[in-house]
Amino acid sequence: MIPFVSPAAAALWEWIPSDSSVVFGPLALSKQSQGVDIRHRDDTGFDASSLRSMALTDLRALSQVDALARFRPNKASPNLVRGWFYITPDAPNMDAALDALFPGGLADWYAILSGSSAPISWQQYADRQTGMYRNVATLNEPEAEDVARAGCHPRCCTRQRLWTVGERSPETTIEKSVVPCLEPCALLLELARREQKTRATEERSSVILTQSELAILDNLFTWALEHPDASLREGDLSSPGNPRRILLLREKLLPWLPANALSHAH
Numbered sequence: 001m002i003p004f005v006s007p008a009a010a011a012l013w014e015w016i017p018s019d020s021s022v023v024f025g026p027l028a029l030s031k032q033s034q035g036v037d038i039r040h041r042d043d044t045g046f047d048a049s050s051l052r053s054m055a056l057t058d059l060r061a062l063s064q065v066d067a068l069a070r071f072r073p074n075k076a077s078p079n080l081v082r083g084w085f086y087i088t089p090d091a092p093n094m095d096a097a098l099d100a101l102f103p104g105g106l107a108d109w110y111a112i113l114s115g116s117s118a119p120i121s122w123q124q125y126a127d128r129q130t131g132m133y134r135n136v137a138t139l140n141e142p143e144a145e146d147v148a149r150a151g152c153h154p155r156c157c158t159r160q161r162l163w164t165v166g167e168r169s170p171e172t173t174i175e176k177s178v179v180p181c182l183e184p185c186a187l188l189l190e191l192a193r194r195e196q197k198t199r200a201t202e203e204r205s206s207v208i209l210t211q212s213e214l215a216i217l218d219n220l221f222t223w224a225l226e227h228p229d230a231s232l233r234e235g236d237l238s239s240p241g242n243p244r245r246i247l248l249l250r251e252k253l254l255p256w257l258p259a260n261a262l263s264h265a266h
């Protein structure tokens with residue numbers, strides 16, 4: 001029996017070039033003589049002999065936790081475990097492999113390619129929230145934009161954010177990947193809820209810093225982001241050490257950070 005080939009899988013199989021690899025969310029895909037090689041995007045260029053060969057049945061478990069065995073709530077996060085590869089022989093098999101490693105990635109890629117779905121705006125999304133999330137709609141546009149830029153930062157997610165908020169330049173496939181994000185995810189929504197609640201309930205302080213002190217602060221941001229607390233789970237946004245919260249604070253201070261500190265922190 002000929003296996004069913006979904007239009008999305010057939011289109012992606014055709015789209016992968018024969019002479020180079022493409023970055024697809026946290027993955028790299030490249031055509032080989034035996035089929036399509038799937039691996040972590042940061043393992044592009046490594047000889048397969050230095051990587052572990054995986055079976056299709058191993059891939060879902062692989063995507064569930066990071067290298068420290070912490071649950072990965074966002075399967076588009078770059079924190080996918082490295083050091084493995086899987087050769088998928090045909091489009092239906094690739095469909096199954098991608099569904100295990102990066103659920104929804106292929107469907108969203110195809111939705112934009114085929115024009116069957118379009119991204120929404122932050123305000124449309126916020127306005128339809130209810131219950132504990134209903135107040136996120138009260139964040140003004142610059143506040144919501146700070147949340148989006150921090151929560152969707154390339155350190156946290158490989159999807160290209162196409163849903164819109166604010167006026168600063170949109171994300172590109174170069175800093176992210178060809179897999180789009182059409183509306184905010186649960187992690188982003190929780191970050192927005194915390195931000196709205198903090199702004200509504202906490203007292204503010206003012207502090208005056210010199211340019212040198214701001215440069216030190218930016219170095220501290222970079223250090224904290226590069227040395228995250230290994231005991232913290234990605235989804236634990238209540239912790240002040242969560243990278244998304246550090247990025248959000250940095251985003252708020254960005255207009256005051258010295259230009260020379262910005263260049264190496266981006």
Ligand code: SF4
Binds near residue numbers: 151156
């Ligand atoms: S909302 Fe942001 S963090 Fe969440 S999946 Fe989309 S791009 Fe990634």
